[in-house]
Amino acid sequence: MLLIPCPWCALERPEIEFRHGGEAHVVRPPDPAAVSDAAGTEFLYFRSNPKGLYAERWRHVSGCGRFFNVLRDTVSDRILAAYKPGEPQPEVAREVGP
Amino acid sequence: MRFSFLNVMRQALSHNEGWPEQWRSPEPKAAYDAVIVGGGGHGLATAYYLAREHGLTRVAVLEKGWLGGGNTGRNTTILRSNYLWEESAALYEHALKLWEGLSRDLNYNVMYSARGVMMLAHNVHDVQVVKRHVHANRLAGVDNEWLTPGEAKAFCPLLNISPAIRYPIVGAALQRRGGTARHDAVAWGYARAASARGVDIIQNCEMTAIRRDASGAVSGVETTRGAIAAKTVGVVAAGHTSVVMAMAGVRMPLESYPLQALVSEPVKPMMPCVVMSNIIHAYMSQSDKGEMVIGAGTDAYNSYSQTGGLHIAEHTLEAICELFPAVRRLRMLRNWGGVVDVTPDRSPIIGRTPVPGLYVNCGWGTGGFKATPGSGHVFAHTIARGEPHPLAAPFALDRFRAGRLIDEAAAAAVAH
Numbered sequence: 001m002l003l004i005p006c007p008w009c010a011l012e013r014p015e016i017e018f019r020h021g022g023e024a025h026v027v028r029p030p031d032p033a034a035v036s037d038a039a040g041t042e043f044l045y046f047r048s049n050p051k052g053l054y055a056e057r058w059r060h061v062s063g064c065g066r067f068f069n070v071l072r073d074t075v076s077d078r079i080l081a082a083y084k085p086g087e088p089q090p091e092v093a094r095e096v097g098p
Numbered sequence: 099m100r101f102s103f104l105n106v107m108r109q110a111l112s113h114n115e116g117w118p119e120q121w122r123s124p125e126p127k128a129a130y131d132a133v134i135v136g137g138g139g140h141g142l143a144t145a146y147y148l149a150r151e152h153g154l155t156r157v158a159v160l161e162k163g164w165l166g167g168g169n170t171g172r173n174t175t176i177l178r179s180n181y182l183w184e185e186s187a188a189l190y191e192h193a194l195k196l197w198e199g200l201s202r203d204l205n206y207n208v209m210y211s212a213r214g215v216m217m218l219a220h221n222v223h224d225v226q227v228v229k230r231h232v233h234a235n236r237l238a239g240v241d242n243e244w245l246t247p248g249e250a251k252a253f254c255p256l257l258n259i260s261p262a263i264r265y266p267i268v269g270a271a272l273q274r275r276g277g278t279a280r281h282d283a284v285a286w287g288y289a290r291a292a293s294a295r296g297v298d299i300i301q302n303c304e305m306t307a308i309r310r311d312a313s314g315a316v317s318g319v320e321t322t323r324g325a326i327a328a329k330t331v332g333v334v335a336a337g338h339t340s341v342v343m344a345m346a347g348v349r350m351p352l353e354s355y356p357l358q359a360l361v362s363e364p365v366k367p368m369m370p371c372v373v374m375s376n377i378i379h380a381y382m383s384q385s386d387k388g389e390m391v392i393g394a395g396t397d398a399y400n401s402y403s404q405t406g407g408l409h410i411a412e413h414t415l416e417a418i419c420e421l422f423p424a425v426r427r428l429r430m431l432r433n434w435g436g437v438v439d440v441t442p443d444r445s446p447i448i449g450r451t452p453v454p455g456l457y458v459n460c461g462w463g464t465g466g467f468k469a470t471p472g473s474g475h476v477f478a479h480t481i482a483r484g485e486p487h488p489l490a491a492p493f494a495l496d497r498f499r500a501g502r503l504i505d506e507a508a509a510a511a512v513a514h
Binding site for chain 2: 001002015016019020037038041042044045046047048049050051054056072074075076077
């Protein structure tokens with residue numbers, strides 16, 4: 001189970017208090033009707049799924065109820081940073097997995 | 099050497115020391131007609147059917163670890179074909195028909211056991227969904243039948259059908275032809291049969307790059323054991339498909355999740371079938387060794403860690419203890435995880451990619467083992483002919499752009 005730092009509550013809490021919200025920084029097209037098939041497909045279905053550094057959204061459902069972003073290494077599952085939506089992705093050294 | 103009564107007798111008399119190695123381990127050659135990336139069940143089956151059905155014998159299977167060391171050796175070995183949609187039912191039924199004759203075909207005992215797969219319904223909504231499944235399957239020619247709680251208990255005496263439990267059993271669907279098979283034997287049997295037909299199986303060989311010529315088509319691969327030229331490359335890399343396809347600059351509609359399973363200490367035979375419950379996410383069967391094999395769900399987040407969270411296993415064990423009170427005092431021996439590649443519609447992707455010569459077979463998510471023979475069979479056809487097998491055609495990568503999803507997300511028997 002992950003220990004996730006919520007930047008809104010400024011608390012590290014167990015994963016069961018949170019819902020995973022998928023990949024972060026996937027921007028919904030401002031005018032969906034004007035989007036090409038390829039770009040629409042990309043937005044709906046295609047994800048980076050990296051082995052290593054990954055930016056994802058979590059929602060603190062059993063706490064403040066708010067969304068935030070987390071940088072995690074998908075090999076070691078170590079959380080490297082947490083930041084509020086709208087803030088730039090922090091620079092972190094890529095964790096080397098076990 | 100074939101496995102036959104005579105040979106088994108002969109070897110027994112010489113202390114079983116005369117059995118040869120089951121497959122060759124050659125050095126990689128400089129060029130092949132086709133390279134299969136990934137030596138799990140699906141990759142080995144693909145190589146076998148390429149050699150047997152399509153006469154391609156200059157084929158190499160590259161495996162970065164050892165054969166069947168990934169999800170092939172980590173799953174809960176359940177076989178069934180009772181999927182909801184016609185496309186899925188046809189594909190998985192194709193696989194189940196191949197399972198039925200597989201041991202004879204490979205001359206290797208894969209221990210296919212048609213012990214029946216039962217799916218439980220716990221509320222009115224479940225009953226509607228499961229009955230719809232039963233009817234859809236019967237229309238598609240796939241066996242599936244509805245059981246009352248009493249009939250379910252008669253088929254699987256371990257079940258707790260008390261109406262007083264948190265999620266009472268109000269009915270069940272049973273596919274009698276479903277069951278289990280020995281997962282390692284599937285990898286080894288396909289490897290042995292493919293090797294005998296000339297396929298080179300190269301273990302400890304990780305692909306590091308996909309080479310492409312001036313037109314963009316595949317011209318070969320680079321590996322930790324040298325470069326290999328090949329005009330056709332089939333990627334069957336399960337949880338690592340996104341990573342492998344990125345080598346060719348192809349993005350995939352996949353996310354990789356840890357999926358875990360666990361086994362108890364071995365006990366005498368007491369569980370005659372496979373029981374699955376979708377809504378409370380638990381499934382259990384008993385291995386021939388006597389262990390209770392229990393499958394849990396995926397973690398909430400994508401990861402390549404090959405370990406699931408303890409709270410996921412705990413959730414499943416709570417359900418198991420309620421459904422099967424007799425196993426409450428069993429101790430768990432081992433708990434492990436695998437990395438499964440999940441598509442948005444929970445159906446696999448089989449076929450061509452935007453890169454000429456590059457084929458992909460992935461997205462089997464949490465339920466790929468049951469499809470192993472069918473998957474390899476239709477993928478071999480797709481690679482050899484350069485066009486999809488009729489059963490594989492609906493599962494093309496292009497379905498996401500076309501909007502023709504095969505949505506087994508809620509329809510599959512287990513919650514993903």
